[in-house]
Amino acid sequence: MTDSPTTAPAAPTASAGEVLTGYLTRQAGVFLRALPQAVGEAASRPGSLPASAAGADDLLRAVRRIGGALHTFGASFEDDWARDVRSELRWLLDLLATEPGYRGRSLRLLAAVDSLSDTADAPGMLAGHAGAPKARALLERQLTLSRTRAHTALLQELRSARMHALADRMTLLAGDVPLLAGPAGRSGDDLRAAAGSASGALQAAVARLPLARAAEPYGGDGLRRLASVPAARSEAAGPLPVAEAVLAADDEPWHRARVLVKRARYALEVCGESTGADGLGELDVILGRHHEAADAAVTAAAAARTPRITPATAYVLGVVHADQRLEVEAARYAFGRRWPMLPPALGGAVAAPPTARTE
C-alpha cells in the first residue's frame, strides 16, 4: 500500500476556498489519470485476475479523499451538488473495493490455513490435518469465483454511462470547484474547525466502543461476550444465520469507527496538518485489519455451510473461523492501546500513554 497522505501545499494565509480548491483539483486530477489505467487493467485481463491493480488502487484513494472532503467541508459547497457527487462516489467506492476485498480475504484465509498447517520454521496446530488441503482448496475456489464476478461487474460498470457521467463531473471539478462564495472567502481556520468536527465525530464514536472490554488481552472479545443484540437473536433475524447477524452487529461500531478515522485523516490532509496524521494512519491500518478479519471469518463460516463437504474440512474451517475472530480481537486490543497515544486534540489521553513493558 502506498496510501501516503498528500499534504496540501497551500500557503498558511490561504482562504478556505483556496485550500479546498487546491486539494480537490489535485485529487480530481489523480482520479482522471487513474481511471483509464484502471479500465485498461480490468479489460486487459479478461480471464485472469491481476495480483494488484495500481490504477484501481489510485482511483480508490482519490474517490475516498474527494468523498471525505465533500462530507467534512460540506458547508463550503452547494448542498445538492455535494450530495449527488458523494452518492456517486460511494457507488464507485463499493464497486472498486469489492474485488480487492475478496483478494485480501483470499490472501488472509489461505495464509491462515498455511500458517496453521506449517509456518516457515515450525509446524502449526493443523499440521498434517487431512482437512487442511481440502479447506484451502474450497476457500480458494469460492473466493476466486467471487473475485471473478466482482471483476466482471467492475469492468462493466467502469464503461457504463453512469461512470462516464461521474468522470465528467471529476473533469469539471479538476478545473473549477463549485464553492459557495461566503464560506470560501473565510480564513483557513474555518477549515480547521470543520476538521475538528470530523475528529469530534470520531471521538464520540470511539467513546461508544467497548474499549475497556478490549483492553485486557485474551478477553474473548472477538469470540465471546459480544454486544447484546436482542433483535438478531429473534427467529426473524433474516437470511444471515443468527451467529453471523450477531457478529455483524457487534463489529458494526468498529467498522463505523474505521470510516470516521479515514474521514478525520483526510480532513487533516486538507488542512495540511501533520500532527496526528501518523497516528490516524496507524489506526486506519488497525481497523482495516479488523474489517478484513471480520469479513474473512464470515467467509470461513459461509464456506463451512457448503453442501457435501467432509467433517474434516468443516473442522478446519471452524478453526480458521475462530482464528480470524481472534485477529478481530487482537485488532481491537491494538486499537485500544494506540488510541490514547493520539494527540489530545484528536481524542488521545492527556496523560502519558500506558506502555506495555518498561524495558
Place this chain on the structure above:
Amino acid sequence: MTDSPTTAPAAPTASAGEVLTGYLTRQAGVFLRALPQAVGEAASRPGSLPASAAGADDLLRAVRRIGGALHTFGASFEDDWARDVRSELRWLLDLLATEPGYRGRSLRLLAAVDSLSDTADAPGMLAGHAGAPKARALLERQLTLSRTRAHTALLQELRSARMHALADRMTLLAGDVPLLAGPAGRSGDDLRAAAGSASGALQAAVARLPLARAAEPYGGDGLRRLASVPAARSEAAGPLPVAEAVLAADDEPWHRARVLVKRARYALEVCGESTGADGLGELDVILGRHHEAADAAVTAAAAARTPRITPATAYVLGVVHADQRLEVEAARYAFGRRWPMLPPALGGAVAAPPTARTE
C-alpha cells in the same frame, strides 16, 4: 480448590530430620484419613459420578506433597526406599488425577460451547449455530464415558493389594520417617539449600521456555509458530495425528514447568518459608489452566474424528479446539507476566516487574 499451603510449624532451630519428620508424618496422616473417605466416595456412587470428591482431592494433595518432599530432600532418605515409595505414589497420582482431569475437561469444554453460543448477557460467536447443541452432546457423552471408565479403574485399584501395600507404607511413615542419620542431624539450613535446588531446577526449565515469544499478546503461540519438532513431522510419528504430536511436543516443556513449580512450592512448605509461596501458587494455577486447556483441545480434536458426525458438528469442534488453544496461549502470556514478579531468589527479575497499565 482448598489447596492451601500447610506451613510447617517447626521451630527455627529444628534439625533437618525434625523438620522432615514433622512434615511427612503430618502428610502421611492426611493420606491415611483421606484414603477411606476416597474409597467410600468411589464405592457409594457405583453408577453416578460425584461432582467433586473431597476425600480423593485430599488424598491427591497429600500424595503430591509426600512425593515432592521425597524427591527434593532425597539426600536425607535411604535411596531404595525413597525411590520405591515415589514410584508407588506416582502410580496412585496418575490414578487419582485421571477422573478429575476428565471432570475438569468436561466442565471446560461444555462451558466453552455454552459461552461461545451464549453468555450471561450476550450471545457469542456460535449463537444459534445448528452444530453447537450436537457438539455439546457429543463432548458430554464422550467425556462421561471416559470419566466412568476412570472411576471404575480407580475404585478397583483403591481396593487392590498394591494400594494396601502403599497404605501400609504410609502408616509406617506416619509413625517413623526412615531418615539417614548423617543428613538428618544437620541444621534446617541444609533443607533450605535443597529447596533452593528445587527452585534452581524450575528456573532452568523456565529459562528454556519461549517466554519472549509468549510475551506479546496475540502472538499466535498456541495456534501457530509452534516449536520445531522435526521427529513429530515424520511419517513415523506414531498413532497420534501429526498436528497433535506436534502440539504435545510444544506443550511438553510447559507441563514440565508445572511439575517443577509444584515441587518448588512444596519445598518451601517443608521449610516453612512463606516468601514467594503465593507467587508459586499463582503460577501453579496458571500452568494448571494451561494443562487443562491443552488437554481439552486434544479432546475436541479427537471428538471431531468421531465417525459419522455432521460437518456442522465438526465445524463447532474446530472452533472449540482453536478456542482452547487460545486459552493455552493466554496462559503462557499470563505466566510470562507473572514469572518476573517472583522474589529474585525464586527466579524473578530484580527490577520492578512490568505492569500492564498504569492507571
